[in-house]
Structure formats: C-alpha cells, structure tokens
Amino acid sequence: MEEIKIKVKYFNLKYTLECGQCFRWKKQNEFYIGVIKDRVIKIKQDGDTLYVRSNDMNNLESVVKEYFDLNRDYSQIEDRISKVDKYVEKALKNTSGMRHLKQDFFETIVSYIISANNNIPRISKSVNEISKRYGKEIEFEGEKYYLFPTPEQLKDVTIDDYRACGVGFRDKYIYSTVKKINNNEINLDKMQEMDTQDLRKELLNLMGIGPKVADCILLFSCQRQEVFPIDVWVERVMKKLYFNDKEVSKKEILKYACDNFGNDAGIIQQHLFYNIRENMI
DNA sequence: TGCCAGGCCTTCC
DNA sequence: GGAAGGCATGGC
Numbered sequence A: 001m002e003e004i005k006i007k008v009k010y011f012n013l014k015y016t017l018e019c020g021q022c023f024r025w026k027k028q029n030e031f032y033i034g035v036i037k038d039r040v041i042k043i044k045q046d047g048d049t050l051y052v053r054s055n056d057m058n059n060l061e062s063v064v065k066e067y068f069d070l071n072r073d074y075s076q077i078e079d080r081i082s083k084v085d086k087y088v089e090k091a092l093k094n095t096s097g098m099r100h101l102k103q104d105f106f107e108t109i110v111s112y113i114i115s116a117n118n119n120i121p122r123i124s125k126s127v128n129e130i131s132k133r134y135g136k137e138i139e140f141e142g143e144k145y146y147l148f149p150t151p152e153q154l155k156d157v158t159i160d161d162y163r164a165c166g167v168g169f170r171d172k173y174i175y176s177t178v179k180k181i182n183n184n185e186i187n188l189d190k191m192q193e194m195d196t197q198d199l200r201k202e203l204l205n206l207m208g209i210g211p212k213v214a215d216c217i218l219l220f221s222c223q224r225q226e227v228f229p230i231d232v233w234v235e236r237v238m239k240k241l242y243f244n245d246k247e248v249s250k251k252e253i254l255k256y257a258c259d260n261f262g263n264d265a266g267i268i269q270q271h272l273f274y275n276i277r278e279n280m281i
Numbered sequence B: 001t002g003c004c005a006g007g008c009c010t011t012c013c
Numbered sequence C: 001g002g003a004a005g006g007c008a009t010g011g012c
Helices: A013-018 A060-067 A074-081 A086-094 A105-114 A120-134 A159-164 A168-182 A188-193 A196-204 A211-220 A232-242 A250-277
Strands: A004-007 A026-028 A031-036 A039-046 A049-054 A137-140 A143-146
Touching (some): A013 A039, A074 A086, A074 A250, A105 A120, A105 A211, A211 A250
Antiparallel strands (some): A026 A031, A031 A039, A039 A049
C-alpha cells in the first residue's frame, strides 16, 4: 500500500471535515474518503501526522496541502481569535484545528444552491446523485467513486433531470447557472481572481444565490475569511450569546460581527456554528 | 399530521 | 428597501 505522510500543526481532520462545510466525504473506519480535484483521497490523522492514499500519487502532498489550507499558519489566527471574547475562546477550545477548505469552485456553487432551506443529509444525497449520474467514475481499492461533473458534462442535463436527483425546487437554479457558464456569460476562472466584493456581486447575480449562499461559497471555496454567512444556526447562536435572545435582524447581527470579529469573522462564524450544532456552547 | 431544514424568489407595499 | 408567502422533499 503506497501512502504518504504529512506533518501538521493546528489541524484537526475530523473537525475540518465534519463541521458542515463539505458534503461528500465519507467516514470509513479511521479513514475519510473523498474526492479532491480529479482523484480519490483516503486520509486519516494520528496525532500530528496525516496518512494519505490515492489512486493518483503524483504530486499528492501539494494537492492535499492546498485543499486543507495546510500552507497557512493557523497558530497566529487561533491565538488572535481566542482573545476576541469569552464565547469565541470557549468555542475555539472545543474545535481547535478546524480549517476552511479550498473546495472546487463549481462544485461549491452547485452544492450551496442546493443547501437553501435544506438539511445536510439531503444536500449530500443530491450532490452524490449528480456526481454518480454525470461525473467521471474512478475505481480505487475495489470501490467506485465519482468526480463532481464539469459544467461541460452537464450541458445537456435538463431541469427535470436535476429534479430527479432530489434537489426539489432548486432544479431551475442549477440549470440556469450551468447554462450561464456554458454560454460564457460568466467565467469561473476570472471570477476567482476578483476582489471579494466584486466576486460577491457576481455570485449574487446567479439564480438561487442570495447573501448566505454567496458567503458560504466565498468562505468554503475561495478562502475569503472576512465574510460572515448567517443561517438559522448562526442567527440562533449570535442571538443567544450577544443579544440576550431578543429578536434582531440579520443586518444587526452582521454589524456586530463586522465590528467585533473583523477580518476573522468567517473563521469565528464556523467555530460558533459547529459548537452550537454539537451542543457544546 | 405538522413542522423544520446551512434561503431564495416573487410579489407587493 | 423591507415584509410576507410559497416552495420540493424527507425526517422526526
């Protein structure tokens, strides 16, 4: 069995893959199995060491490091946000080592369109179904896996086809976005080079992408960690911790986050989100 | 059965 | 610009 080892600091594989930012990783014993770019990855963590296997060992270390954001020094980031306030400090203690992934831009766009008014198991099911139907099949250690399809691979897929993947009323949103990409009305490569506010505006022009979904894409694919997506869970935890459970608008919550969390808002958001979902805060 | 799920779109004011 | 209602589908 060919395998590489990667030494890590301030990194927790479980928190990173189970905090709700990604939908396709599966746990199998002590390993997580998923897809990065065009290869299947099998990965586990033991202390400060990652053990990684793949159907394609070429350049594997740099692919893994980029995806898990391992080239960034999180000691400084964690040190900084632990000083924000007592709630953030406590949340961070529970989920230290959680990082934001650099997920594929197109897959993240489609996945988060599907996430609107949905639940995580069903989002996973839909994304897996789209991959299985339209993505490239890869065999690894006797099992079959599927890459998320490219826009090109989806060019003939109809609204009804998406509906059959279980995406519900979001079918037409995905269809519309894929069509815009294939008609060159938008260019995904150029978008990723834009500054955060321009990129956000561009995303908001797409059907099915509102403020929350746009911010999730910015955070979980584009590494723009200053954004602060507000969903029902974040709304809940922010009201509880900072507004004494009284009714406040999302605008007020956003202002609080902006004023108090600054450029680390996205990272803090994810720690608070994971903590309240796991009932740790 | 009715309510909720990592919201967004449309309509209306 | 902001509020209200509708929306697919599955789990509880």
